[in-house]
Every structure is written in structure tokens, then in C-alpha cells.
Amino acid sequence: MKLTLSPSPHIHSGNSMTKVMWTVVIAMLPALLVSVYYFGLGAIKVTAVAVAASVFFEWAITKYLLQKDNTIMDGSAIITGMLLAFNLPSNLPISIIIIGALVAIGIGKMSFGGLGNNPFNPALVGRVFLLISFPVHMTSWPVPEVMNFAIDATTGATPLGVMGEGLRNGETVSQIMDKLPTLLDMATGAIGGSLGEVSAIALILGGLYMLWKKVITWHIPVSMLLSAAVLSGILNLVNPDIYAGPGFHLLTGGMLLGAIFMATDMVTSPMTPKGQIFFGVGIGLLTIIIRTWGAYPEGVSFAILLMNGWTPLINRYMKPKRFGK
Amino acid sequence: MSLKTFPKGGVHPEENKLSANAAIEIIEPQEKGLYAIPVSQHIGAPAKVVVKKNDVVKVGTLLAQSGGFVSANIHSSVSGKVKKIDVVTDSSGYKREAVIIQADGEDAWEESIVRSEELISEITASADEIKKKVSEFGIVGLGGATFPAHVKLAVPDGEKAEYLMINGVECEPYLTSDHRMMLEKGEEIMVGIRILMKALGVSKAMIGIENNKPDAIANMEKIASKYEGISVHPLKVQYPQGGEKQLIAALIGREVPSGKLPIHVGCVVQNVGTAFAVYEAIQKNKPMLERVVTLTGKSVANPGNYMVRMGTPIEQLVAKSGGLPEDTGKIISGGPMMGKAIASTEVPVTKGTSGVLIMKQDESKRGEMNPCIRCAKCVSVCPAGLEPFLLMTLGEKRLWERAEQEDTMDCIECGSCSFVCPSDRPLLDYIRLDKSKVIENRRKNSSK
Numbered sequence: 129m130k131l132t133l134s135p136s137p138h139i140h141s142g143n144s145m146t147k148v149m150w151t152v153v154i155a156m157l158p159a160l161l162v163s164v165y166y167f168g169l170g171a172i173k174v175t176a177v178a179v180a181a182s183v184f185f186e187w188a189i190t191k192y193l194l195q196k197d198n199t200i201m202d203g204s205a206i207i208t209g210m211l212l213a214f215n216l217p218s219n220l221p222i223s224i225i226i227i228g229a230l231v232a233i234g235i236g237k238m239s240f241g242g243l244g245n246n247p248f249n250p251a252l253v254g255r256v257f258l259l260i261s262f263p264v265h266m267t268s269w270p271v272p273e274v275m276n277f278a279i280d281a282t283t284g285a286t287p288l289g290v291m292g293e294g295l296r297n298g299e300t301v302s303q304i305m306d307k308l309p310t311l312l313d314m315a316t317g318a319i320g321g322s323l324g325e326v327s328a329i330a331l332i333l334g335g336l337y338m339l340w341k342k343v344i345t346w347h348i349p350v351s352m353l354l355s356a357a358v359l360s361g362i363l364n365l366v367n368p369d370i371y372a373g374p375g376f377h378l379l380t381g382g383m384l385l386g387a388i389f390m391a392t393d394m395v396t397s398p399m400t401p402k403g404q405i406f407f408g409v410g411i412g413l414l415t416i417i418i419r420t421w422g423a424y425p426e427g428v429s430f431a432i433l434l435m436n437g438w439t440p441l442i443n444r445y446m447k448p449k450r451f452g453k
Numbered sequence: 454m455s456l457k458t459f460p461k462g463g464v465h466p467e468e469n470k471l472s473a474n475a476a477i478e479i480i481e482p483q484e485k486g487l488y489a490i491p492v493s494q495h496i497g498a499p500a501k502v503v504v505k506k507n508d509v510v511k512v513g514t515l516l517a518q519s520g521g522f523v524s525a526n527i528h529s530s531v532s533g534k535v536k537k538i539d540v541v542t543d544s545s546g547y548k549r550e551a552v553i554i555q556a557d558g559e560d561a562w563e564e565s566i567v568r569s570e571e572l573i574s575e576i577t578a579s580a581d582e583i584k585k586k587v588s589e590f591g592i593v594g595l596g597g598a599t600f601p602a603h604v605k606l607a608v609p610d611g612e613k614a615e616y617l618m619i620n621g622v623e624c625e626p627y628l629t630s631d632h633r634m635m636l637e638k639g640e641e642i643m644v645g646i647r648i649l650m651k652a653l654g655v656s657k658a659m660i661g662i663e664n665n666k667p668d669a670i671a672n673m674e675k676i677a678s679k680y681e682g683i684s685v686h687p688l689k690v691q692y693p694q695g696g697e698k699q700l701i702a703a704l705i706g707r708e709v710p711s712g713k714l715p716i717h718v719g720c721v722v723q724n725v726g727t728a729f730a731v732y733e734a735i736q737k738n739k740p741m742l743e744r745v746v747t748l749t750g751k752s753v754a755n756p757g758n759y760m761v762r763m764g765t766p767i768e769q770l771v772a773k774s775g776g777l778p779e780d781t782g783k784i785i786s787g788g789p790m791m792g793k794a795i796a797s798t799e800v801p802v803t804k805g806t807s808g809v810l811i812m813k814q815d816e817s818k819r820g821e822m823n824p825c826i827r828c829a830k831c832v833s834v835c836p837a838g839l840e841p842f843l844l845m846t847l848g849e850k851r852l853w854e855r856a857e858q859e860d861t862m863d864c865i866e867c868g869s870c871s872f873v874c875p876s877d878r879p880l881l882d883y884i885r886l887d888k889s890k891v892i893e894n895r896r897k898n899s900s901k
């Protein structure tokens with residue numbers, strides 16, 4: 129009889145990386161379905177290409193450059209691909225999507241040592257690289273048309289774009305809000321934007337699922353959204369004509385997508401509740417600051433990447449309370 | 454109603470209390486059986502052998518003398534002849550010195566030991582006499598750590614004992630020996646608690662019991678109601694509720710400072726089994742020579758709880774429970790979270806053997822390790838407030854000083870971190886490595 133002699137503990141909770149990854153994928157499905165509903169073939173194309181390219185690049189880099197065992201089965205490349213797709217407009221040319229995947233996986237993840245070692249959210253690294261390199265393609269947003277399977281979709285500006293443009297032209301917030309879809313439309317997804325950011329309800333459903341499965345905790349999303357709401361609320365009270373209110377800010381752009389799926393990325397966020405709240409507050413405040421006073425109408429991606437950079441320092445100083453100290 | 458519990462962390466593994474309803478069965482010493490009594494069954498210096506080959510011994514005869522203050526006496530648990538003084542592999546996996554006794558089947562006890570089962574409730578011994586007897590009769594903690602009890606009773610100058618905490622928690626999955634003791638020997642345990650209270654000069658005793666043992670809670674509450682100052686507290690079912698520091702924090706909200714002992718916050722903690730042994734020592738002059746051991750496992754035919762003499766090979770318990778199953782992959786001395794895997798069933802039962810857990814082949818292997826995904830589950834479950842992922846990385850990089858700064862010495866080795874890690878990382882293995890290196894460095898530095 130062969131007996132195993134290993135150190136304690138001898139039992140395991142059954143938690144596994146694969147389970148975590150698949151929980152996230154399932155949580156993204158409502159938003160994916162909404163994106164197909166409103167952006168049709170374009171959504172399918174962008175998602176499929178982003179995922180396939182991400183997986184391909186991870187496999188190729190692992191096999192030929194790093195010469196290590198292949199890691200694509202852990203599902204993290206699929207998630208990076210899906211999250212990258214969620215940050216892109218549905219009419220993005222295939223070649224640009226592939227470049228985005230290469231940057232996200234190659235530079236954003238593998239160059240740092242692969243899963244667990246990257247300091248910055250890989251999907252956001254890819255998105256921001258594309259935004260800076262292909263600004264025209266990355267800011268032309270197809271108008272949502274239910275079940276649109278035509279190849280060429282008509283394009284228009286997103287609510288954030290309209291707001292930014294309108295304020296620069298001297299219009300007041302309330303004048304601009306009249307031109308925009310209602311807040312309800314913004315919640316359900318009938319607005320322009322990237323694949324994943326349009327439907328608040330679908331994103332929140334996914335977030336609740338991940339909370340229930342204990343894959344994320346409330347600290348980052350809540351602190352990010354609350355601080356964004358508070359700052360935009362204060363600004364709106366100070367001058368309602370030039371500063372849009374919390375309702376607008378929370379439901380537009382990548383705010384919810386960022387709060388629920390991007391900022392909560394385990395690898396790039398702090399390890400303690402205290403640290404996570406500090407992190408979330410930082411992102412919320414930076415997002416509003418960039419949206420209000422920065423050159424880009426959208427601030428979430430930059431805010432998250434900036435706070436990703438702070439994470440090691442946050443981990444160094446915001447440690448859990450030691451028992452008995 | 455929310456139950457008391459410790460301030461942070463912890464996990465809730467499957468309880469698997471398969472033997473909870475199995476009444477304690479006595480395993481008698483076997484004629485001609487060989488009983489290996491190790492001289493180190495406790496924390497501290499090994500005891501020094503005082504008998505020699507061919508000496509005739511009775512049950513209760515002193516075999517080895519305590520080797521220092523933090524040490525304990527070792528007594529014979531069977532009557533017979535000393536066959537030899539040899540080394541045997543005990544549950545630690547190391548070869549240790551032991552007195553090997555060939556039992557004569559007579560089961561003859563030392564005359565001084567009171568053999569009747571009658572409950573002696575009245576405590577006539579003084580506090581000093583109690584402490585002397587606890588030391589003389591080799592009483593050590595039966596919770597698994599085997600800390601010499603007389604050391605805990607010797608309150609250092611400058612400290613004062615305010616509470617006696619009685620640990621009836623038994624938070625490890627599978628183990629049920631304390632549970633059965635509270636159900637079947639509750640009266641005796643209560644006398645033991647009163648004896649300990651007298652020895653410490655305290656008027657308050659708190660018994661902590663995890664809420665998955667409602668019958669034990671009810672029984673102990675019934676018995677405690679007869680006495681002043683003894684209260685029973687059901688606690689949340691959360692591992693490691695039975696850890697000394699966690700128990701104190703749960704019961705009275707005081708956190709024992711890092712590096713200090715419970716007496717620093719006015720507490721002395723003893724296991725219920727130890728309280729029973731104290732009762733037998735003071736009232737019946739009986740040394741510590743037998744204990745209840747749970748034999749359990751999903752593949753075991755009849756999981757049970759056995760009152761067994763020290764030195765009995767575990768093989769006898771296995772046989773009583775239906776034999777070693779064919780598909781056994783691991784045999785653990787202790788519980789699944791902190792117990793030690795042993796290499797054979799010849800290992801003798803000692804004062805620290807709280808249970809024997811048989812695991813099937815498919816339960817016995819760890820998963821393959823993956824990179825850390827920084828999910829922070831290990832941080833959220835650590836009851837000591839440490840960062841296991843960091844301590845492992847520091848161990849991999851051999852940065853022992855930094856590990857010491859990150860409070861690796863506060864780790865109670867409960868295993869919650871490794872239990873919960875989705876990447877199957879051997880967190881506790883590296884923390885143990887860090888601790889051993891820190892101790893080594895401290896020793897080197899102090900000898901300079």
C-alpha cells in the first residue's frame with residue numbers, strides 16, 4: 129500500500145483558478161448578449177477576433193518566445209480577449225483588433241511574466257494603445273440598431289462625446305441632456321459606445337453574479353462608483369450648467385464596465401479591503417477629473433491604469449491588521 | 454442571534470463528524486502486546502528514562518523523569534516487563550527514544566491509584582498540592598499541542614490569572630473525542646474545571662463549544678448550572694475557533710499580543726480532555742496514561758472513539774473500526790487541517806494523538822501548483838492577519854529578515870491559507886520554512 133506523506137493541510141476547499149475564470153466569463157455573458165442585440169454582426173466579429181487573437185498570441189509567445197508549457201487552458205487569455213472586445217467599437221477593422229490583442233497579451237501580460245505578474249490591466253493596455261494609435265477608428269461608434277446584421281453600420285457620437293462637444297460649444301448641461309437618450313435608455317443599452325459598456329443592467333447582473341460566487345468583493349466597485357458620484361454631484365451642485373450630474377456619469381462611458389469588470393481584476397488590484405477602497409476612490413475621482421478637465425471625453429481606462437500603477441505601493445502600506453498587535 | 458467568534462479570517466471546511474454518535478469504547482491492553490512509550494510526548498525537553506531492561510512495571514509506574522521545567526513525566530500505561538529501551542518512529546515521523554514494554558495481560562495498577570469509577574466531587578487538595586500533582590502525574594494538554602499543564606498553572610510574577618478558558622471547541626473536521634468526553638464524562642470534566650480554578654485562584658471559568666455540538670452544549674450547561682462562575686458559550690462553527698488565541702478573542706474580546714502568552718491577558722486555556730485528566734490526577738492519583746482517540750474517515754467501516762492506553766499501536770484502533778480500507782492513500786495523526794501524515798500503523802498512540810484519519814487515494818494528493826493570481830483569498834482567511842502570498846514569495850526568494858518583518862512568526866499554522874488558495878499554492882509549507890529560518894537566525898545571532 130502506497131501512502132502519501134505530505135504536510136498539512138490535507139484538505140482543500142475546492143477553489144480553483146479555472147472555476148474563477150469561468151465564473152467571470154459567465155458574468156460577462158449578459159453584456160455580450162446585449163452587445164450582439166444592439167450591434168449585431170459587428171459585435172460577434174469583434175469579440176470572436178479579439179478572443180481568438182488573444183488566445184493565439186498567448187499560445188505562440190509561450191511556446192516560441194518563452195519556451196514554457198502552454199497556459200491557455202487556464203482561461204485568462206479568453207477573459208482578456210473578451211474584456212478587450214468590450215472596450216472596442218463594433219466596427220473596428222480586424223487588423224486593428226489583432227494589433228490590440230497582441231499589445232494586450234504580449235506587452236500587457238506576457239512581457240511581465242504571464243498570469244499574475246502584470247502590474248497593469250492587459251485589456252486596458254491594449255485599448256489605450258489602440259486609442260492613441262488609431263484615434264479615428266477608436267472613436268467612431270456605431271449607433272445601436274436592434275439585431276443589425278448589416279456590415280456597414282451608421283456611426284454617431286456617444287453620450288460622453290456629445291456632452292464633451294456640447295460643453296466646449298458653450299451649451300448648458302440641461303440643453304445637452306435633452307438631446308441625449310434618456311437615462312433609462314442608457315441603463316438598458318440603447319446608446320452608442322463600445323461593445324461592453326452600453327447596458328448598465330447587463331453589467332450589474334454580471335457583477336451581482338460574481339459577488340454571489342465570491343469572485344469579487346463589493347469594495348472596489350462601490351468605492352469607485354460612490355466617489356465618482358460624490359465628486360460629480362458636488363461639481364453639479366456648484367454649477368449645474370457646466371458639470372453633469374452623477375446619474376449621467378455613472379451610466380455613460382466605461383464607468384460601470386470599469387467598476388465591475390476592469391477595476392476588479394484581481395491581479396492588478398490591491399490585496400486588502402482598506403487598500404481596495406483607497407484604489408476604488410482613486411479611480412472614481414480620477415475618472416471624473418479626466419472627463420471634466422482632460423482632453424478625452426472618457427476617463428475610466430486612464431484612471432484604472434493610473435491606479436493600477438499605485439497598487440504595489442498600496443499593498444506595501446495598507447496591510448491587514450495583525451492579530452494581537 | 455449571532456454567535457461569538459474570533460475577529461477575522463477562518464474557513465469552514467466540511468465538518469464530516471462521522472463518529473459523533475459513537476460512544477467511547479475501551480480498548481484493553483493485549484496480553485503479550487508490545488507497547489512503545491516514547492519519552493517525548495510533550496512540548497519541551499524529552500523525559501529521562503529511569504527504568505532499565507527487565508524491570509517489572511505496573512500501570513502508573515514512572516518510566517521517565519521530566520527533563521526540565523518545560524517537560525513532563527512519562528508513566529507506564531500497561532503492566533509487564535521492560536523489554537528494551539529503543540528508538541521508534543512516532544507520529545512526528547522522526548525516530549524517538551521509547552521504553553518498550555511487553556504487557557503481561559494482568560493489567561496490574563500501582564496501589565496508590567484509585568480504580569473505582571465513582572465520581573469524587575469534593576476537592577480537598579490545596580492549590581499547591583494540585584500544581585504538584587499535575588506536574589507529578591505528567592499532565593499535558595490533550596488538545597493536540599501537548600503543552601505541559603503545570604507550566605500553564607505556574608503564573609509568572611507580574612501576571613495575574615483572571616479567567617480559566619475551557620476549550621471544548623474541537624474545530625478540526627472529523628475529530629469527535631472532545632465531543633464524546635463532554636457527553637459521557639461531563640461531571641468529571643466539571644470537577645476538573647473546579648480543580649483548575651482552585652489551582653489558579655480564579656472565580657470565572659468559560660467553556661467554549663462550537664455550535665455543531667448542541668447536545669454537548671446542553672449537557673455542559675446543565676452541569677455548569679450547579680456551580681458559581683462557570684459558564685458555557687456556544688461559538689460560531691468556524692475553523693480555527695479552537696486556536697487558543699482565537700478562543701480568548703471570541704470569548705472575551707481580548708487579543709493576546711504577538712509573541713506573548715494568554716496569561717498576559719489574564720487567561721489560562723485548557724482542553725476539556727485535559728480537565729478530565731486533571732480530575733483523575735487529583736482525585737484518583739492517576740497519571741496521564743490513556744486518552745480518547747477518534748478513528749475516522751469516509752472509507753472506514755465503523756468510525757469510532759476509543760479510550761486507549763498510550764503506547765498502543767494505531768493498528769489496534771484501525772482493526773477495531775473494521776480494518777484498513779483497500780483504497781487508503783493517507784493516514785493522518787490528528788485532524789485534516791493540522792494533523793501529520795504517518796507512514797505506518799505501527800506508530801504508537803501518544804498524549805498528542807487526538808484522532809486518526811484515513812483518507813482514500815483520491816483524497817490524498819494535492820492539486821498542481823499554479824501562479825498566484827493575487828485573488829487575496831489567503832489574506833482574507835488568515836486569522837493572524839498575515840499575508841500568506843507574500844510570505845511564500847519571500848520564502849521562495851530566501852528573504853528571511855523581510856519575512857520576519859512581515860510577522861511570519863505570528864503564524865499559528867492553521868492551514869486556512871493553503872486550504873483556500875485557488876492556485877493550489879503550498880503557502881503554509883513556505884511559511885513554515887520562513888519560520889524555521891527565522892528561528893535559526895535568531896539562534897545564531899544570540900550566540901554571537
